[in-house]
Amino acid sequence: MNEPSGDELVRTRTVTWDDPEKTAASAAERSGLEFIQALAAGEVPPPPITRLIDARLESVARGEVVFALEPAEFHYNPIGSMHGGIYATLLDSAAGCAVHTMLPAGAGYTSLDLNVRFLRAVRVTTGTLTCTGTVTHYGRRTALADARLEDGRGRLIATATSTCLLFDT
Structure with missing residues (x-):
């Protein structure tokens, strides 16, 4: 491995997070909508993965959420x-x-x-990404959702469909 020369910038990143068990326990006490709204409002600490990739929950409605992310070199x-x-x-x-x-x-x-389709490359110059998830079917045992990842100009970057198994905890 090459050592950086004197004129190369050494990049570092530190990630901190809260106890994920406390977040999970908070989910058990509320309806799903109340829990995700509490996450978006900062009343409940986000899960570690959100901090790891630097995503943020922007908006929440029944059957729809929006995340945002600023592309960074550590995503490369x-x-x-x-x-x-x-x-x-x-x-x-x-x-x-x-x-x-x-x-x-x-x-x-x-x-x-989770079925993902990649349509465009993302770099730090792409700008803010938004990712919208929408429920398309909610049944007794399964739910289906679509997600769209777009750049700040509304260009489609990627799409996904997901099937989720529903159960009582």
Whole structure:
């Protein structure tokens, strides 16, 4: 591995997070919509993954959520653009949280699948990304959600569909 020369900028990043068990316990005490609204309002600490990728929950309504993210170098893959795992994490979070807003108190869900389609590369110059998750079906045992990742000019970056299994906790 090459050591940086005297004129290269060494980049560092420190991530801190709150106890995820406290956040999860807070979810059990509320309806899904109340819980996701509390996350967006900062009344409940965000899950560690949100802090890790520097995403933020921008808005919440029944069956729909919006996340935002500023692309940064720490999101990059080896070819100099945002790693597909970051796209997928945003899309999965938006789809899953949209489903979560539909849950009654005492119910839970887990993702059964996530199908992602990558359409454009993202770099730090792309600007703010928004990721909107929307529930398209909510049944007794499963829910379906779509997610769209767009840049600040409204260009579609990626899409996903997700199937979630619903259960009582």
